[in-house]
Amino acid sequence: MELLIQTITNMLILSAVYILVALGFAFVLNMMGVFNLAHGAIFMTAGYVCYLFITEIGINHWIALPLTVVVIGAIGIFLERFCFRPFIGDFNRQVMICIAISVILTTAFNLGLGTKVISIPSFVPGIFGTPPYSMYRDRVITFVTGAIILVLVTLFVNRTKWGTQMQAVTQNLEGAVLQGISFHSMAAIACVIGCALAAIAGVIMGSIYNLSVFMGDLTLVKVLMLVILAGVGSFRGIFIMGLILGAVYAGLPMLMRGAASDTVSSIIILVVLLIRPQGFFGHEA
Numbered sequence: 001m002e003l004l005i006q007t008i009t010n011m012l013i014l015s016a017v018y019i020l021v022a023l024g025f026a027f028v029l030n031m032m033g034v035f036n037l038a039h040g041a042i043f044m045t046a047g048y049v050c051y052l053f054i055t056e057i058g059i060n061h062w063i064a065l066p067l068t069v070v071v072i073g074a075i076g077i078f079l080e081r082f083c084f085r086p087f088i089g090d091f092n093r094q095v096m097i098c099i100a101i102s103v104i105l106t107t108a109f110n111l112g113l114g115t116k117v118i119s120i121p122s123f124v125p126g127i128f129g130t131p132p133y134s135m136y137r138d139r140v141i142t143f144v145t146g147a148i149i150l151v152l153v154t155l156f157v158n159r160t161k162w163g164t165q166m167q168a169v170t171q172n173l174e175g176a177v178l179q180g181i182s183f184h185s186m187a188a189i190a191c192v193i194g195c196a197l198a199a200i201a202g203v204i205m206g207s208i209y210n211l212s213v214f215m216g217d218l219t220l221v222k223v224l225m226l227v228i229l230a231g232v233g234s235f236r237g238i239f240i241m242g243l244i245l246g247a248v249y250a251g252l253p254m255l256m257r258g259a260a261s262d263t264v265s266s267i268i269i270l271v272v273l274l275i276r277p278q279g280f281f282g283h284e285a
Contacts, residue, residue: 007250009139013208015246016146017201021219022226022238023153024197030170030233031190034084035091037098040220041105042195046072046202047211048109051120061123069199076195080188102216110213120207142204149200150239153193157235162189170233222249225269231279241280245269 021043028036046068053064083101087093124137157163168176169186177183205215226245230237248265256264 003254005135007254009135009143011247011250012143013139013146013204013246014250015243016143016150017205017219018222018226018245019150019238019242020146020197020201020204022223022230022242023150023235024194024201025223026227026233026235026238027190027194027197028084029227031166032080032084032088032187034088034094035098036084036194037095037220038079038101038105039194039198039223040216040218041102042072042075042216043198043202043205043219044211044213044216045075045105045109046199047120047206047215048113049199050203051118051206051211054121061121065123065200065203068203069196072199072202073192073196076191076193077188079195080184080191084191085184085187106213106216113213115213117210117212119210120203123207139208142208146200146204149197153197154235156193162186166190221266225266225273228273228277229269229279231281234279234281237279237281 021039025036025039028034028039049071050064050068053059053067054061059067079101083097084094087097122138124141126137127135157167165176165181166186166189168179168181169183173183205211205219222245226238226241229245230241248268249262252265
């Protein structure tokens, strides 16, 4: 029973992480048409920034988290203004600049902190309940936090003026501009939100599991699979397929060990993509 509870908890946490990162990726892709291959490095950077805030500077965990989001969100503004905006419509240069950003960030943390695996100190140590009906407190709080963030993002997109304007730009850029909506302002907001979501996911991953300079590469691959499975442009699909992907990657390790579980998971997803390459939910026009 305890193993089942822990597996379900891991499934929900992984799902929350994948959904957060995938939503951030989708915000930038839908708004600017930028295939942001640096998104995984942003995810990794957030984990290390939060780790440095807590362990090196001594900032309280719950203050370090929003500070990390602010720092990574500021990086989003920089990326939109100086890295993405000059290359709108130029796919090759977009890919090159994203790869360059990813290499720079990965190399910087590799040289500064080394390749050893570290982790962010637990936000809420201890357990709820008693075995075999026990759960780690940090995992429960982390999942609840992730779920709240996802609800807030959904409300932002569907209920706020900025969210409505972003949808308008995505659906009909020329019409939105004629209505006085600034494309660059909406693009900047999308980049900030995208990076902020990646930051929250990076902190979750670093506190529940561990940090590695290459964690962004592995996560980016899974996020690309998730976005394609969902159907490019479908936020609803990202939520649904994120839950499924989390279940697959959390459940298979119970049946097999090591890299075999990741390999089998990837094979299953690739087979699905071969059968339905357009994704399950298409493009929300």
